Each structure stands twice: as structure tokens, then as C-alpha cells.
Amino acid sequence: MFAFAVLIVGLAQAVPALRSDSTLFGGRFYPRVVTGTDSTQAYALFLPPNYGNDHRWPILFLMDPRGRALVPLTRFAPAAARLGYVVMSSYNTISDGPTEPNVAALNGMMADAQRVLAIDPHRFYLGGFSGTARMAWPFAAQLKGAVRGIVSVGAGTPQGGGKWLEPFAKSNDIAIFSAAGGFDFNRDEVARLDEQLEAHRIRHRTVIFKGGHEWVPESVAMDALEWLTIEAAADPGHGDGNLTSTYLAARLAEIDTIAQEGDTSEAFRRLSSLGRELGSHPLLADYRKRSQGAALLARGEDAVREDRQRIRGDSAWRDLARNELHRALTAEPRGPADELADVLRLTELKALTRETVPMTVRASATRRLEWLYVTTAYYDARDYLESKSYGLALFVLDVGHRIHELSSPSCELAVTALAGLGQGSAAARYPECAVRP
8 A cells, every 4th residue: 555665774874964954952953854865855854962873863753734844843842852852854745635745755754864864773753643643554554663653643543443553452562642632623533542542452642732633732742752752661772761750740740730620531531541551650659649639530430431422422413514514515406504504503603612611512612613614614625626516615615614714725715616606706705815915
């Protein structure tokens, strides 16, 4: 399915072959490097402080779904600087398209990493977001033995299938750090991935952070690399076993804050995650005895069950929305988008996203609305335009517009749809699509 260049580990050459370096978080930063094997491929490179050829360094390959190499690199650079990771972040990775560009991007980075850097051939880490997070799974399976961990943000496995976990089941070959924003429309599938990883007995940690469909903030990036470093320390000659106490102290403080904010299910999930691998540590044992820890353990399982019930409710609403959307699109004559908005009670859902609404209810309503927006105003509209079904494309864009203003990619689709129908400018129908200086 995927064709990778053969991994060849040789003697590392001197890094000064790379030019235009500056500093970032105390390390050496190369904002744009063209690969030596393919002039169409480029990446940003971060080398940690004290990088040299004295030993082999772990490396994190970042794959942004829109080729925005600097977006994830700046999130992970502080952790990489502190923990001693090389980071390469591609300008060529994509989502929602063919796999070949991602294969070429990863091959180019891996070839350069082995050609010019002193990297550990058994500590490759893949980091992806949304569609590129899904791609990390087949990549890791083909590179088994080299890929030590995955940082998966805002998505589960390809098509949500558990078969992608089977190559790693019941083994210590890999560790998975998965994450999603609490308002991310893919949050529920990340929660399901956590359960799948547990069922397959794959080492994992799942974090739901404050945010939407986006890369993790710096604090969660630090959590990810610290946890992966601790996991690697289980193997002789790898990792840093001295991290564990400081890591646990910071994570337990976060759990207290999350529980106080009312997200008991997430606090309990994080505590359970720590217990899987570090359960015998004295700090964890002490925390369980403290009042905060004891209260969380008493309420946690019930909160997780309630969260799973919300996930089932969100899934049922999506099924309803799909059915009603199909009915509206195939109706003759087709009614206005307002009719579908009324059937799906979008006004009521939008009211539930207000700051005064309890966080768990607000997050669920936001995820439903954002899922419908992305489905209609991006994916469906794009698909209808590819088949030159301009009227259908305009209808689904109208549905998305009932949720909130169109984004720039959706405005581009609207321009094409209206031009195909000969109906004038997009700005007249969607004011947010007016060209701004």
C-alpha cells in the first residue's frame, strides 16, 4: 500500500551542510531545508542544545495536514530542547488527498536524517494531526522496529478501524500519545481510540485538552515528549529515568485542576493513564490516599460512563443529521437550508454553546455543530463541485452558513459554486467572503 525508501543507517556527517540556521528555544533552527534526495521536498529542522555526534539522538517527524511545517514545530520545540529531540517538520504533507505526497515527504525527511544527522535508528517518532495522524498508523506498521512512538492529534486510526492496531497488540514495540481538543469534532473518536488501545494492550496515554480541532498546545506537547521519554527509559540504554518524579508531580497537579473545573471524566482518564505504566510510583500511591485523589477515584468511573453516554448521543445525532441531509438533498423540489436547520434544531444547539452552559454540555453541542459545518461546508461542497453539481454544493454551503460564517476554504468553494451557476459574487451571499485588502 505504501512504498518507503529502505532505511539505511550510516555514519552521520557534519550538520553544517545545512544553511541559514538561527536559534529557537536555545537550539539550532533551520526554517527551510530542501531534501538531498528530492528537490521538491522541504522541511523545517530543529536541533536541541548541545546537539553533536557524541551519541545518537531521538527524532520526531511532524506531519501537518496543510504542510504548515512551523505550526507544529514551534509547539514541540520547547519540549524537544529540554529533552534532547531532533525535530523535522514537513512542508509537503497533506490531508484529504492521495497518500503519495505524505510517503514522499516522510521518505525525504528520513533520508536526510540518516544522511546528515546522528540519530537513534530505533527511536523514530511520528507526529500527525487530523488526516496525517491517521496516516501515522500504516507508516509505523511499515517502519516497525524504527518507530518507537506516535503522537496522534485530533483523529483515530484510518476509518476508525482496529485492524491498524493489530501489528502492535500485546507488545512493547510502540507507545501512543493521543490527544484532542474538548471541542474538536473528532474528540469522540479519540476517546474510542483510547479504549481500543487498552483492549489491544498497547502502551498509551490520551489527553483531552482545552481547544478545538488543532495541534496540541505547548504544555501538552511537553507532556507527550516527557511521557514518551519515560516509556523509552524502560529499555536499557534509552530514555531518562530521572524524569518520572517531576513528570508525575506536574501531571497530578493538572489532574487536580481539571477535576476542580468539573471535568471528572477527563481527570479520571488522565489518572488511569498514569496508573497503567507508573502505578507503583510512591507519588501515585500518595495521591490516591489524599482527599482529592480518593474523591476522584470514587466518582471517576461514573463520570466516564456518562461521557460514553454523551458519545453515543453525539453519534446518534450525527446519524440523524446524515439522514436528514440526504433527504433534503434528494427532495424534489428541494427546500431552503432553513428547513433543514429547523429539523436539526441548530438554533437550540447554538444556544447550548454559550459560556453559561455547563462545560460538558457545551462541548458536546459544539462538537455536533462543528462536525456538521465541516461535513457540509467543506467535504460535501468540495465533492459536489468535483462533479459540477453547483446547486447541491451551494445548498450544503448554505447549511454550513447557518452554523457560523464560512471559513476561507469554504469561501473559495462558494466562489466556484456561484460562478458555475452564474449567480454573481460570493460576498453578496456570504459577506464574510468579501475580499479583504
